[in-house]
Amino acid sequence: MAKVRLFIDHPLAAGQPVPLDGAQSHYLSGVMRLPAGTLIEVFNGRDGAWSARIAAAAKRGGSLDVLAQVAPQRNPPDLWLCFAPIKKARTDFIVEKATEMGAARILPVQTDHTNAERIRQDRLQAHAIEAAEQCLGTFVPPVGDLLPLARLLDGWDASRRILWADEAMAGPAETLAGLPHGPWAILIGPEGGFSDAERARLASLPFVSRISLGPRILRADTAAVAALALWQASLGDWAGNPG
Amino acid sequence: MAKVRLFIDHPLAAGQPVPLDGAQSHYLSGVMRLPAGTLIEVFNGRDGAWSARIAAAAKRGGSLDVLAQVAPQRNPPDLWLCFAPIKKARTDFIVEKATEMGAARILPVQTDHTNAERIRQDRLQAHAIEAAEQCLGTFVPPVGDLLPLARLLDGWDASRRILWADEAMAGPAETLAGLPHGPWAILIGPEGGFSDAERARLASLPFVSRISLGPRILRADTAAVAALALWQASLGDWAGNPG
Structure with missing residues (x-):
């Protein structure tokens, strides 16, 4: 199964905790039914793609632990x-x-x-x-x-x-x-x-x-x-x- | 408004009457609400595009009068x-x-x-x-x-x-x-x-x-x-x- 990927408008760096808003948290826990501890991939449009672990995901919000960069940032031509x-x-x-x-x-x-x-x-x-x-x-x-x-x-x-x-x-x-x-x-x-x-x-x-x-x-x-x-x-x- | 175009799987030539099946007839009269006498464009995939006049269009079928070719047949490359x-x-x-x-x-x-x-x-x-x-x-x-x-x-x-x-x-x-x-x-x-x-x-x-x-x-x-x-x-x- 393909890994879940999530766009997060937040700086990404190894060891960085990242907050999830209610919609993102609901998507991970309610829609995709991923338990805490699951690895996903995140990107913010600037810093490449990163692996991240779901630390907590509840109805009102949650958080991720960012682990390591898995792909460099790649911008399209102008x-x-x-x-x-x-x-x-x-x-x-x-x-x-x-x-x-x-x-x-x-x-x-x-x-x-x-x-x-x-x-x-x-x-x-x-x-x-x-x-x-x-x-x-x-x-x-x-x-x-x-x-x-x-x-x-x-x-x-x-x-x-x-x-x-x-x-x-x-x-x-x-x-x-x-x-x-x-x-x-x-x-x-x-x-x-x-x-x-x-x-x-x-x-x-x-x-x-x-x-x-x-x-x-x-x-x-x-x-x-x-x-x-x-x-x-x-x-x-x-x-x-x-x- | 763009003219109604209809694919008809029937030979097309000037003066040729062409039968409409129930679905085509319903489309013209029931969906598009075109009265008899309306000009439409038809093609059969082989003989180019033709203007045609709705002769009759009822629930179970109808017919067109084919008038004149308006575009040559144009096939795509192989x-x-x-x-x-x-x-x-x-x-x-x-x-x-x-x-x-x-x-x-x-x-x-x-x-x-x-x-x-x-x-x-x-x-x-x-x-x-x-x-x-x-x-x-x-x-x-x-x-x-x-x-x-x-x-x-x-x-x-x-x-x-x-x-x-x-x-x-x-x-x-x-x-x-x-x-x-x-x-x-x-x-x-x-x-x-x-x-x-x-x-x-x-x-x-x-x-x-x-x-x-x-x-x-x-x-x-x-x-x-x-x-x-x-x-x-x-x-x-x-x-x-x-x-």
Whole structure:
């Protein structure tokens, strides 16, 4: 059976006692039914993965004894994923997949054709944590709050390039091979595509590169995973580039 | 509002009346509330997409009048996706994503670490049809029945190469750039990975190429989309190769 992994927002070091809040304690004792003394794995997003022993786990809280580091901290490359939220389950899915695929930051953006007017940032962040727990990650990408695309672009640092997955760009995919290394963000549109005004603005920005994701129409969640895969394989840590 | 699209397993030609079965007729009249005379789009997986007018739609059945072809038939490249079924929702998801990403055939395989002993082939096939309907496709990949991996490999035609997404292969991804064109299949393992015996056999086969999908552990559904994206961009119709 796979070892239970828990994200703990607390400094981790050998011999360090770590408090558990009620939810964490309930998860270990009530849901997973682990008795005191059980070894689990913990990470805090900064200090790698550590083995820890359950010292106490009761309804209102408990504590762990941190034992030893079992994996170094591993951060993803400097890649953001900006996406227009869609239906709830598929938005959850994008956050889960972006975490697995090694996005360093996840930014929900409101576009002209985005129906969502708000998101549950806390719920999406919890999904990113759960994905990191399940996929043996040591890093949890921060999930931003919903931001209008225009505002995002107004404040954009031009040294971070944008890979725009343009669903209106038919034909073969542009190769990513010639694109420069460095900080990037992938931008995925909503199911209805970007508006004409948004398209014109994106096309005019010198730090934006357009790619096509093939001749078939992809759902936004599929497009997110596909674009992350192409970027990671060409410019990211799948290609052996440093994280 | 997007036009309703319906997969109809019937020859399509201008002026041709096409019968609707009870489920299709109920979908149009009962679920979508479309009156007779409404224009919809239909495809049969072979003859492209056609506009059609609802002639009659009642509880037990109905009929369409096919008007004109609106899109040519577009088949995906000769790429199969072989995957070990996982939990129901994620298996459904893999079939949906493989259809969007342009797999020509979907083959569920039973591996040593696969928990599923059977699949609902008809339900998975319905998912592939629904994905093609929603994503403006004209092709529906056939979904096979569950086949043990050993049997699949026993009968394998060596002219079809296998791209094995090997979760145990750490480190940077092998580039797909040098791999030959032609018929391929992507092989994705179960969450527990392939057994030692399976790994030894796969490694010994001359038509198998291993790739890594980066340093993070991916769920099987994520790995399927990522591997399909890399193949399509390098050897498939995203790279401008003929379908």
